[in-house]
Amino acid sequence: MIWVIGNKGMLGRELSDHLSEAGLSFIGTDREVDILSSAALEERAAEIHPAWIVNCSAYTAVDKAEEEEEAARSLNRDGVAHIAKLAISRKVPLIHISTDYVFDGSSNTPLHEDAPCAPQTAYGRTKLAGEQELRTIWPNHFIIRTAWLYGRYGKNFVDTMLSLMNSRKEITVVNDQTGSPTWTRVLTGLILTIIKQDKACYGTYHLSGEGSCTWYQFAREIYRMGRERTLVSSDCAVTPCSSEQFPTAAKRPAYSLLSKEKIMHAFAYQPPQWQDSLASYLDSLLEQGAKQ
Ligand SMILES: NC(=O)c1ccc[n+]([C@@H]2O[C@H](COP(=O)([O-])OP(=O)(O)OC[C@H]3O[C@@H](n4cnc5c(N)ncnc54)[C@H](OP(=O)(O)O)[C@@H]3O)[C@@H](O)[C@H]2O)c1
Incomplete structure (x- = not known):
């Protein structure tokens, strides 16, 4: 039995779909089994008897975290520690998701797993603290750092762009942050691969889409492909701007391209x-009758 914690979030819902389609047995929980309560986690674990735990829960409001770092730390560090303690007590491998925000964004070559961490935001600091807790508590873990996640469930950049492109004649998008978008399906594919291969090559891994782009280049492709598929119904000019022209409470990393060499080597993924x-994502939106 696979236990998906945070099954009502963007990734957790996609993972639940993917596990169902693959015919794998799983149980999902979200806020009703509070990761801040060790007792609640233990009680549910006694009913589930998990063979794997996948933690998709987190505090993910990147800008809001600047004002409420303690709340973010509770979930992203203490919550992870509770799950890790549960995993070690039951000797169950744990898959946990982390982020490119653990880096400072100053690199100009793809980031390997052992690159120095220097988070510049409250969210990044709390996610790094969660990684550190997990490493200390339970070695049988897979930490997967990902970036620029989007998918059919939850608020995300692709859906926001499609909506803006349908309602405005012009949009401006930052062109000085480089990374790579990650479709939730690609990440859930890796999670299923790790579970199926069941190899003891525990540790930290990076996963994002192959290739690289800026947010502006990503938006241009969303527009081009969206127009081709009539998901964008009228002309909209997409113009580049700088991060300074688009200030956010939490400063985004200028460069967050993740190297995928390790994951390809370990899991042939x-x-x-x-x-x-x-x-593929836009095609899936068409199939489901367009989300927006
Ligand atoms: N989204 C991205 O661009 C991105 C990029 C890199 C890495 N990541 C990482 O990927 C993972 C999944 O992200 P996501 O975007 O799918 O997150 P999400 O949509 O915010 O989902 C997180 C889920 O955890 C739930 N949760 C909150 N507090 C909880 C608690 N005390 N106990 C149990 N569950 C609780 C949330 O419920 P509520 O909605 O009610 O709060 C939500 O359903 C996270 O670890 C995130 O840090 C995300």
Whole structure:
């Protein structure tokens, strides 16, 4: 039995779909089994008897975390510590998701797993603290750092762009932050691969879409592909701007491209080019009758 914690979030819902389609047995929980309560976690674990735990729960409001770092730390550090203690007490491997925000964004070459961490935001600090707790408590873990996540469930950049492109004649998008978008399906594909292969190559891994782009270039592709599929119904000019022109409470990393070499070597898992995943995602939106 696989226990998906945080099953009502963007990733947790996609993972639940993917596990169902693959015919794997799983149980999902969200806020009703509070990760801040060890007792609640233990009680539920006694009913589930999990063979795997996948933690998709987190505090993910990046800008709001600047004002409420303690709340973010509770979930992203203490919550993870509770799950890790549960996992070690039951000797169950734990898959946990982390983020490119643990880096300072100053690199100009793809970031390997052992690159120095220097988070510049409250969210990044709390996610790094969660990683550190997990490493200290339970070695049988897979920490997967990902970036620029989007998918059919939850608020995300692709859906926001489609909505803006349908309602405005012009949008401006930052062109000085480089990374790679990650479709939730690609991440859940890796999670299923790790579970199926069941290898003891525990540790920290990076996963994002293959290739790289800026948010502006990503938006241009969303527009081009959206127009082709009539998901964008009228002309909209997409113009570049700088991060300074688009201030946010939490400063975004200028560079967060993740190296995928380690994950490809360990699990022979090759993420698709980000443009191919975007096309598949937009096709899936068409199939479900367009989300927006
Ligand atoms: N989204 C991105 O762009 C991105 C990028 C890199 C890494 N990540 C990481 O990927 C993972 C999944 O992200 P996501 O976007 O799917 O997150 P999400 O949509 O915010 O989902 C998180 C889920 O955890 C739940 N939760 C909150 N507090 C809880 C508690 N005390 N006990 C149990 N569950 C609780 C949330 O409920 P509520 O909604 O009610 O709060 C929500 O259903 C996270 O670890 C995140 O840090 C995300």
